[in-house]
Amino acid sequence: MLSVHDLTVSIGPETAPLDIVAGVSFDIAKGEILGLVGESGCGKSMTSLAVMGLLPQPGPRVRAGRVLLEGSDVTQLQPWQRVEAGHGRMAMIFQEPMTSLNPVRRIGDQIAEAVKVHDGTSGAAALLRARELLELVRMPDPAMQLSAYPHQLSGGQRQRVMIAIALACRPQVLIADEPTTALDVTIQVQILGLLRELCNRLDMAILFITHDMGVIAQLADRVAVMYAGRIVETAPVEALFDRPRHHYTRGLMDCMPSRNSGARRLPTISGQPPAPGTVGAGCVFASRCAGVREPCRVASPPRTGVANGHEVLCAFPLNGGVAS
Amino acid sequence: MSGDAILEIRDLKVSFRVRRAGRKYQVQAVDGASLSLAEGEVLGIVGESGCGKTTVGRSIVGLVQPDSGAISFRGGEMIGAGGTKLREMRLNVRMVFQDPYASLNPRRTIGDAVAEAGDINGFFKSRAERSAAISATLTAVGLDPSFAARYPYELSGGQRQRVGIARAILPTPSIVIADEPVSALDVSVQAQVLNLMMDLREELRLSMLFISHDLGVIGQISSRVAVMYMGRIVEQAATRAVLDQPLHPYTRALVAAIPKPDPTKRILGAIETGEPPSLFKRPPGCAYAARCPLASDRCLVDVPQLRPAGTDGRAVACHNV
Amino acid sequence: MRHDGAILWLKPFVARPIALAGLGILLATVLAAAFAHWLAPYDPYAIDPMIRLTPPNAAHWFGTDQFGRDTLSRVIQSARMALLIGSGVVVFALATGVPIGVLSALFPRLGHVLMRMVDVLMAFPALLLALGLIVILGPSVANAILAIGVGYMTTTTRIVYGLTLRLRAETYVEASRSMGAGTLWLIGKHILPNLVSPLLVQASFVFAFAQLGAASLDFLGLGAPPEIPSWGNMLAESRTFITRAPWLLFFPGMMIVATAFSLNLVGDALRDRLDPRFRQVFGEKG
Numbered sequence: 001m002l003s004v005h006d007l008t009v010s011i012g013p014e015t016a017p018l019d020i021v022a023g024v025s026f027d028i029a030k031g032e033i034l035g036l037v038g039e040s041g042c043g044k045s046m047t048s049l050a051v052m053g054l055l056p057q058p059g060p061r062v063r064a065g066r067v068l069l070e071g072s073d074v075t076q077l078q079p080w081q082r083v084e085a086g087h088g089r090m091a092m093i094f095q096e097p098m099t100s101l102n103p104v105r106r107i108g109d110q111i112a113e114a115v116k117v118h119d120g121t122s123g124a125a126a127l128l129r130a131r132e133l134l135e136l137v138r139m140p141d142p143a144m145q146l147s148a149y150p151h152q153l154s155g156g157q158r159q160r161v162m163i164a165i166a167l168a169c170r171p172q173v174l175i176a177d178e179p180t181t182a183l184d185v186t187i188q189v190q191i192l193g194l195l196r197e198l199c200n201r202l203d204m205a206i207l208f209i210t211h212d213m214g215v216i217a218q219l220a221d222r223v224a225v226m227y228a229g230r231i232v233e234t235a236p237v238e239a240l241f242d243r244p245r246h247h248y249t250r251g252l253m254d255c256m257p258s259r260n261s262g263a264r265r266l267p268t269i270s271g272q273p274p275a276p277g278t279v280g281a282g283c284v285f286a287s288r289c290a291g292v293r294e295p296c297r298v299a300s301p302p303r304t305g306v307a308n309g310h311e312v313l314c315a316f317p318l319n320g321g322v323a324s
Numbered sequence: 325m326s327g328d329a330i331l332e333i334r335d336l337k338v339s340f341r342v343r344r345a346g347r348k349y350q351v352q353a354v355d356g357a358s359l360s361l362a363e364g365e366v367l368g369i370v371g372e373s374g375c376g377k378t379t380v381g382r383s384i385v386g387l388v389q390p391d392s393g394a395i396s397f398r399g400g401e402m403i404g405a406g407g408t409k410l411r412e413m414r415l416n417v418r419m420v421f422q423d424p425y426a427s428l429n430p431r432r433t434i435g436d437a438v439a440e441a442g443d444i445n446g447f448f449k450s451r452a453e454r455s456a457a458i459s460a461t462l463t464a465v466g467l468d469p470s471f472a473a474r475y476p477y478e479l480s481g482g483q484r485q486r487v488g489i490a491r492a493i494l495p496t497p498s499i500v501i502a503d504e505p506v507s508a509l510d511v512s513v514q515a516q517v518l519n520l521m522m523d524l525r526e527e528l529r530l531s532m533l534f535i536s537h538d539l540g541v542i543g544q545i546s547s548r549v550a551v552m553y554m555g556r557i558v559e560q561a562a563t564r565a566v567l568d569q570p571l572h573p574y575t576r577a578l579v580a581a582i583p584k585p586d587p588t589k590r591i592l593g594a595i596e597t598g599e600p601p602s603l604f605k606r607p608p609g610c611a612y613a614a615r616c617p618l619a620s621d622r623c624l625v626d627v628p629q630l631r632p633a634g635t636d637g638r639a640v641a642c643h644n645v
Numbered sequence: 646m647r648h649d650g651a652i653l654w655l656k657p658f659v660a661r662p663i664a665l666a667g668l669g670i671l672l673a674t675v676l677a678a679a680f681a682h683w684l685a686p687y688d689p690y691a692i693d694p695m696i697r698l699t700p701p702n703a704a705h706w707f708g709t710d711q712f713g714r715d716t717l718s719r720v721i722q723s724a725r726m727a728l729l730i731g732s733g734v735v736v737f738a739l740a741t742g743v744p745i746g747v748l749s750a751l752f753p754r755l756g757h758v759l760m761r762m763v764d765v766l767m768a769f770p771a772l773l774l775a776l777g778l779i780v781i782l783g784p785s786v787a788n789a790i791l792a793i794g795v796g797y798m799t800t801t802t803r804i805v806y807g808l809t810l811r812l813r814a815e816t817y818v819e820a821s822r823s824m825g826a827g828t829l830w831l832i833g834k835h836i837l838p839n840l841v842s843p844l845l846v847q848a849s850f851v852f853a854f855a856q857l858g859a860a861s862l863d864f865l866g867l868g869a870p871p872e873i874p875s876w877g878n879m880l881a882e883s884r885t886f887i888t889r890a891p892w893l894l895f896f897p898g899m900m901i902v903a904t905a906f907s908l909n910l911v912g913d914a915l916r917d918r919l920d921p922r923f924r925q926v927f928g929e930k931g
Contacts, residue, residue, distance in 0.1 A: 039510040039511065039512060039513075040481075040510055140599075154599055154600075155373075156599060157599070184372035184373055184537065185372070185537070185539075185578065185581040185582055185583070186372065186577055186578060186581045186597035186598075187597070187599070188581065188583070189580075189581040189583070189591060189592065189595060189597060190597060192583075192592050193592040193593045196592050196593070197593070211510060211511060212511075212583065213511070213585045214540075214582065214583030214584060214585045215583045216585075217583065217584065217585045217586055217587045218583045218584070218587070218590055218591065218592055219592065220587075237587040238587050238588065241585065241586060241587050251512065252511055252512065253585060255511055255512055255514070255515035256511060256515075256540065256585055257514075257515070257518065257538075257540040257541050257543060257544035258539075258540030258543065258582060258584065258585060264522070265519050265522065266515040266518055266519055266544065267515070268512060268515045268516045268519060269512040269515075272480060272482070272513075385823035386822070386823060387819055387822060387823055410825070411825055414823070414824055414825035415824075415825070418823070418824065419820065419823045421816050421819070421820060422816075423816055426815060426816040426817070427816040427817050427820055428817055429815075429817040429818075429834075429835055429838070429839070430839070431838040431839055431841075432834065432835075432838070436834075437817075440820075440821060440824060440826075440834075441824040441825075444821070444824055444825055444826045444827075444830055445824070445825055488820075491820065
């Protein structure tokens with residue numbers, strides 16, 4: 001459904017570009033959720049904006065690579081141009097729904113507006129569809145909520161409204177950028193459940209971006225781990241949690257408190273991620289890696305397939321937790 | 325339990341007046357919470373946003389005025405205290421804030437921030453003593469003493485939070501109130517800062533009130549935990565007991581909803597959690613009744629009180645467990 | 646790092662030639678005022694009936710007035726009065742507006758009373774307020790400063806009040822309070838240092854508008870005494886000669902426009918410097 005090849009997003013002048021996303025590739029099939037996980041500044045949000053065709057202007061730009069939607073190249077097209085060219089549809093939801101909703105307009109009107117844009121239907125029909133969408137996102141009492149204002153809803157309900165608006169264009173690909181980070185855990189579990197259900201029912205491809213390994217384990221079918229603008233490991237979710245092959249992935253899992261409760265100290269990853277532009281030759285993770293060897297510092301590591309659908313960007317990948 | 329308590333909170337009530345759509349509302353942020361913190365203990369307070377956990381912490385350091393109740397430090401009442409007694413308490417009970425970006429003044433150096441409590445209260449006798457103390461404290465939180473001359477914008481989030489911790493331990497207090505100190509940090513940095521807090525607690529023999537929405541973090545650092553819901557404490561017990569065998573239906577939902585980092589144990593669709601009621605419209609009985617699978621008629625009218633349940637000072641506020 | 650800070654402050658000027666031009670005009674005015682005695686080719690008070698109302702020529706670049714006084718010398722001399730009034734108004738507006746705004750924000754009850762009084766003053770047009778005060782106090786340079794200053798005291802108070810309310814809610818201010826900081830500590834260490842930059846911008850705008858206010862008062866004969874050269878006085882004296890000797894109005898008029906305009910340019914550049922979005926762009930490049 002969605003296929004990203006060697007995507008490179010850069011800032012700075014043409015002559016000396018700084019790559020904040022460097023050669024990212026992944027595919028998402030219909031009915032599949034790909035979890036893109038990484039820490040702040042690793043380039044995961046930039047990747048999603050580039051895929052969506054929504055990079056802020058002026059600023060970062062796609063310097064190389066392609067984004068294919070159902071086989072059509074949409075890399076340089078804005079979302080509406082993609083729709084006009086008949087290349088299929090993508091929608092996006094964000095972390096803070098309040099900033100994306102108009103505070104002085106009723107929920108129903110805001111959803112209906114999105115419906116009108118995409119379906120070309122008018123007044124009553126659009127409102128009817130808005131109500132269907134609210135039912136689809138399992139909003140309690142949808143008929144009533146059509147006339148509510150955003151501030152009258154809870155954080156979880158607002159996120160449901162955002163999902164409803166995103167669904168108005170009948171997207172084939174939904175990009176969710178940390179949609180549950182601002183929510184309480186009891187609400188988060190509901191929204192995650194909803195996304196899983198919608199993915200299955202509507203046969204959508206979902207790119208789910210998060211920093212939370214727990215959320216990834218709960219929701220994703222496959223996982224891409226991102227570090228310093230690169231995807232360092234891709235694997236089916238069970239394989240990744242069962243046998244992380246990249247030292248960074250392993251480090252991220254180890255330092256989660258919930259995997260360690262009772263331990264006196266948490267394992268940590270020393271140091272900090274490199275700033276864009278400070279990446280020299282060699283592996284981007286070399287300076288923080290527990291299993292670093294001499295070649296890592298001089299040559300970029302190869303992308304190796306270690307098992308079916310399991311790739312790792314490491315010259316000396318972990319083997320079941322022990323360096324090979 | 326109260327024999328060796330260093331901090332004791334009894335029946336604390338805090339309310340805020342809020343204006344919404346032209347009407348005035350009274351929001352009861354904390355509705356009769358009682359807690360006691362033993363010497364050297366880390367007590368966690370866990371709950372969702374708006375449950376009043378932060379307000380409890382802010383009441384202790386005097387940032388909000390409680391309506392009623394008592395907060396005593398080493399047996400001395402803190403609410404309404406003044407003069408040298410208040411000064412002593414201020415230096416002894418300190419707070420670490422959530423947002424490492426907002427909690428440092430962009431126009432003041434790191435050194436000034438770290439020394440602020442000492443400067444306010446005339447703690448340093450000379451400039452040399454002051455700068456030595458700043459250096460020692462920065463070193464203690466894992467920062468180079470040269471950071472003293474820098475400004476916050478030059479620091480990463482993790483480094484800023486270390487400064488926030490340094491500010492809370494110079495001069496060394498007895499109690500640190502940590503309000504979501506790692507929530508704004510990345511996982512790998514979060515682990516570093518948690519380790520630092522555990523080390524400092526041991527070295528400086530601090531007692532700690534650790535406020536968080538994240539039971540994983542609470543489970544790591546605290547020995548006992550109080551679960552708050554809509555301004556009340558609904559369960560209080562040893563952390564392990566709460567995580568392994570939650571009693572209150574709300575605690576059970578909270579524990580069940582933690583996204584476990586194990587794809588073979590998926591919970592999506594398996595649990596029903598409901599939405600919390602609005603803070604403006606507090607239900608008459610148990611505030612959790614509308615979401616609770618165990619709720620009976622009694623729960624709708626009668627507010628359950630915290631009562632002992634089992635051993636280890638475990639307590640729970642529910643009619644049905 | 647302080648060194649870097651200075652460079653950052655200059656950046657918005659370097660990046661925009663028009664702002665740099667504004668800064669240039671401003672500096673020229675200050676220099677003219679400081680060295681008026683040496684710069685002026687003639688004594689600005691010297692009367693010479695032989696050369697009444699000569700148009701600009703090689704000897705008198707800006708021409709002469711109805712008493713034969715050299716216009717260029719008088720324009721240069723007038724820069725003193727312009728800067729005196731401008732800085733006087735800025736000092737007055739800040740000296741009153743900052744304490745009223747800060748205290749009103751920190752003590753809500755007091756603020757309720759003070760800010761309503763400020764609101765009442767703001768309801769009057771600035772010039773009307775100034776005229777009224779001059780009528781009561783009598784015309785003089787000091788009273789002109791006071792009369793114009795009251796109008797800008799209100800806007801300054803409003804700005805300071807709003808900023809302080811926001812600063813008061815900052816986490817670092819709360820952290821300071823939780824450690825027992827008193828009001829004086831909060832004001833001195835946290836609030837005032839964060840007010841400096843926005844007040845610098847406000848000061849440049851007040852200075853610019855004070856020029857216009859002073860010129861208006863002078864023109865109406867309610868500002869500086871007529872014997873002291875000022876651009877407004879020059880306009881007032883020579884307005885009857887507008888058709889016969891337009892240069893008499895042109896040069897002082899130009900100076901009023903130029904100083905007010907350049908101060909606005911400088912103010913804009915300073916405000917951009919303080920806009921976080923703008924700062925980010927520079928941060929990335931630098």
